[in-house]
Every structure is written in C-alpha cells, then in structure tokens.
Amino acid sequence: MSGSYWVETLGCPKNKVDSDKLIGTLTADGLTAAATVSEADVVVINTCAFIDQARQESIDTILEADGARKSDSELVVTGCMAERYGDELTEALPEVSQVAPFGVPVELGPTRSKSRSSFDLLELPRPAATAPWAYVKIAEGCDRNCGFCSIPSFRGKQRSRTIGSILDEVDGLQAKEIVLVAQDLAAYGRDQGQGERSIVPLVRQVAERVDWVRLLYLYPSDLTDELIDTMCATGVAYFDLSLQHVSRPLMRRMRRWGSGDVFAERIDAIRRREPNAAFRSNFIVGYPGETEDDHDELLRFVEESRLDWCGFFPFSNEEGTYAATLDNHVPDGLRAERLAELSALQDRITAEKRDEQIGETLTVLVDSAGVARSVREAPEIDGIIQVPTSLDVGSFNKVVVTDSLGPDLVAE
Numbered sequence: 001m002s003g004s005y006w007v008e009t010l011g012c013p014k015n016k017v018d019s020d021k022l023i024g025t026l027t028a029d030g031l032t033a034a035a036t037v038s039e040a041d042v043v044v045i046n047t048c049a050f051i052d053q054a055r056q057e058s059i060d061t062i063l064e065a066d067g068a069r070k071s072d073s074e075l076v077v078t079g080c081m082a083e084r085y086g087d088e089l090t091e092a093l094p095e096v097s098q099v100a101p102f103g104v105p106v107e108l109g110p111t112r113s114k115s116r117s118s119f120d121l122l123e124l125p126r127p128a129a130t131a132p133w134a135y136v137k138i139a140e141g142c143d144r145n146c147g148f149c150s151i152p153s154f155r156g157k158q159r160s161r162t163i164g165s166i167l168d169e170v171d172g173l174q175a176k177e178i179v180l181v182a183q184d185l186a187a188y189g190r191d192q193g194q195g196e197r198s199i200v201p202l203v204r205q206v207a208e209r210v211d212w213v214r215l216l217y218l219y220p221s222d223l224t225d226e227l228i229d230t231m232c233a234t235g236v237a238y239f240d241l242s243l244q245h246v247s248r249p250l251m252r253r254m255r256r257w258g259s260g261d262v263f264a265e266r267i268d269a270i271r272r273r274e275p276n277a278a279f280r281s282n283f284i285v286g287y288p289g290e291t292e293d294d295h296d297e298l299l300r301f302v303e304e305s306r307l308d309w310c311g312f313f314p315f316s317n318e319e320g321t322y323a324a325t326l327d328n329h330v331p332d333g334l335r336a337e338r339l340a341e342l343s344a345l346q347d348r349i350t351a352e353k354r355d356e357q358i359g360e361t362l363t364v365l366v367d368s369a370g371v372a373r374s375v376r377e378a379p380e381i382d383g384i385i386q387v388p389t390s391l392d393v394g395s396f397n398k399v400v401v402t403d404s405l406g407p408d409l410v411a412e
Contacts, residue, residue, distance in 0.1 A: 003041030004040050004041050005032070008045050010046060010058050011054060017137040021125070022078070023126070024124060026042070041072075044076045046078050047078070047080055047081035049083075049150075051318070062077055062096065074098065077098070086099050122140045122161060128174045131368075131379075132365055132367055133365070135179045136166060136178050137182060138181070138185070139184070142158055143184070143190075143191065144219070145255055145322070146255055147256075148244075150318040158184060158187060158191045160189050160192050166202065167205060176210060176211050177213070177379070178213050179215075180206065184217070186219055186227060203230050214238055218239065218240055220263060223241070232274045238278045241280070242281070243283060245287065246260030247294035247298065263301070278376040280311075281309075281311075283311070284314075285315065285342060287323065289326060289328040299342065302346055308353055309350060309383075315330065354407060362385070362399055362400075362411065364397055364398075371387070372384070383408045384409075387412070
C-alpha cells in the first residue's frame with residue numbers, strides 16, 4: 001500500500017498511545033506521514049467521548065478535517081466516539097469513509113469492512129518516541145462502577161498487559177521518561193490474578209530502564225504504603241490522585257470511596273515521607289445533589305491541601321450512567337459559578353507554590369528548544385520551565401529558577 005496519512009488525536013493520554021499504535025500500523029502498511037491534513041490520502045480522527053464538551057470537539061474536528069482534506073482521500077473516525085456511537089456517526093456523517101471502533105483495523109479503498117477482527121490495539125507495536133518522554137498504556141478498560149463514568153460501557157472490563165510486553169514497548173520507545181497510564185492504574189494485574197500490588201514490580205522494572213517513571217490516574221484506595229515508597233524511590237514523587245470530590249455523602253452518590261479527611265491524611269503521610277512530593281487531582285463540580293455545604297467543603301479542602309495542580313470539570317450527564325438516574329441536578333448557572341470559584345482559588349495556590357520555587361536548583365528534562373520540566377510537572381498537563389535554548393533537547397540539566405509566570409517557571 002502506498003500513500004500518506006494524517007492522524008488527529010483528541011482526549012486523554014491513553015488516546016495518544018492508541019494513535020501512536022495506529023501510526024505504527026499505517027507505517028508498517030507502507031504509508032508515510034503527510035505534512036498537512038490537506039495532503040493526506042487517509043485522515044484518521046481519534047475521538048474522545050468522555051463528556052459533552054469532548055464529543056462536541058470531536059464532531060467539530062471531524063467536520064474541519066472533512067473541509068480541509070483532498071476530495072479523493074479517506075476520512076476515518078476511530079476512538080471512543082466510534083465505539084460508543086458508531087451507528088449514529090455512520091448515519092449522521094455520510095462524509096466519513098469509515099467508522100472504526102476498537103478492534104477494527106483502518107482499511108482503505110472499496111474493500112473496507114466494518115466487521116470485527118483480531119486487531120488488538122492494546123498490543124500493537126509502536127514507533128520510537130519522537131519526544132524525550134512517552135506514555136505507555138498498561139491496561140485497557142475498568143472494573144469500577146463510578147456513578148458518573150461511562151467508560152466501562154465502551155472500553156469494557158479491565159484487561160492488563162503482561163509485564164514483559166510493557167517492558168518490550170518501553171525498550172522500543174527509547175525515551176528518557178515513561179508515563180504509565182490506564183483507566184485504573186493501581187489496579188494493574190488484578191484481572192490476571194496477580195493481586196492489587198502488582199503495579200509495584202512493574203514500576204520497579206520500568207525504573208531500571210529509564211531515568212524517570214511517572215504514574216497517572218491513581219485511585220486513592222489503592223495507594224498503598226508499598227506503592228508510595230516505590231514511587232518515591234524512583235525519584236519521581238509525583239502523585240496524580242483521582243479524588244473527584246471530598247464530601248462523604250456526595251462521594252457515596254458518586255459510588256466512590258473516601259472523603260476529604262481520608263484524602264488529607266494520605267497526602268500528609270506522603271509529605272512526611274517526601275516533603276517535596278508534587279500532587280495533582282481532578283474534581284467534578286455540580287454532581288447531582290451537590291449542596292452549598294458540599295461545595296464549601298471542597299473549597300476548604302483545596303485551600304488546606306494546597307495541591308500543586310488541580311483540574312475542575314463541570315458534571316456531564318452521561319447516558320446509561322447511575323448519575324443520569326439521580327435527582328437534584330445543579331442548575332447550569334450555579335455549576336458555572338462554583339467552577340469559576342474553585343478554578344480561581346487553585347490558580348492562586350498554584351502561582352504561590354511556583355513562587356516558592358524561585359531560587360531553587362532543579363534537575364530538568366528538556367522536551368523541546370527552550371522548554372523543560374522537572375519531576376513536578378507531567379508532560380502536556382502541568383506548567384513548564386522556560387530554559388535557555390542552548391540546552392540540548394532530550395538532555396538532563398541542572399538549572400536555577402529565577403522567576404515564575406503563573407503556572408510556569410523561568411530558569412537559567
């Protein structure tokens with residue numbers, strides 16, 4: 001097969017991994033990367049369907065690509081929207097050449113088919129990393145039943161990879177930093193009967209191969225002492241905790257574990273082990289039944305815990321979820337007010353914590369000319385560190401922080 005491809009990726013880091021594996025497949029089939037969407041013979045849009053905003057962005061991107069592509073090119077839609085709304089997309093978007101859910105290869109030309117196959121995206125090979133870091137997906141799907149989440153309905157039950165296959169991928173990527181991702185990262189291996197702490201030997205073995213190993217999406221109940229110690233021992237004490245809220249009654253309505261007091265105790269325990277640990281979390285604002293007291297409790301938690309990074313997302317009423325059956329939905333205007341209040345508070349905290357780093361000497365990894373990160377910043381998610389352009393991309397360097405610019409730092 002000859003021709004060129006263009007792949008557009010939307011959504012989370014797990015989708016980026018899927019796109020890398022699609023690119024590896026297209027390249028193996030003889031296609032080359034196009035410089036622009038208008039030059040490509042096949043245009044692939046890897047969509048996100050997590051919430052309303054993500055779905056709208058996916059539709060907008062599909063339509064933009066259709067308007068920019070060559071008249072004789074193929075337009076393929078894959079990813080979460082293809083899996084969750086495949087039939088609807090096929091009917092609503094006749095301009096799309098193929099809707100390819102998970103497990104269906106991208107096929108070009110008149111012989112293409114929408115039938116399922118043995119195509120397993122999770123285990124496909126991928127090319128070497130083009131940046132000094134790379135995401136590695138260690139499992140697919142999720143066995144939890146969170147009230148707001150539709151992911152298990154289209155990603156399925158958790159399906160963990162073998163440690164050997166993950167390490168082979170890590171070796172092939174040739175990256176300085178590996179970021180491990182999954183829907184429920186700390187539950188890695190549980191579906192294989194390996195026990196809930198099988199993530200620990202995996203982290204240790206990845207850490208033997210790369211300079212930095214980072215973990216994203218940790219469910220707080222699975223953050224064991226052994227896992228905390230293992231993460232700190234790698235030198236990347238970065239804890240991305242999936243908290244979602246802190247009000248105990250609301251957490252029960254979310255079908256989630258924990259409370260603000262439980263989370264605060266765990267964060268304090270980590271800080272006692274490693275005072276320089278960095279923390280990130282995400283919270284849902286305006287979940288059905290969220291009261292002013294619930295909101296005030298979350299504000300207090302954010303103020304007192306002083307996490308380095310936080311994301312706040314308005315509740316999205318997802319079809320087929322438990323939350324869709326609940327009453328007492330928060331009005332849109334009130335939800336927006338709460339979201340703005342929390343975001344402003346966290347922006348101030350993040351800026352203050354960045355100011356505290358002025359004068360510190362940090363080890364940074366240079367991602368691109370003039371742009372670097374320390375262990376406190378996850379790629380593509382958190383702030384960056386501006387460094388001299390003379391520093392080689394992919395190199396580690398010692399720098400001194402001279403200034404802060406909101407979420408970003410300046411160093412020399």
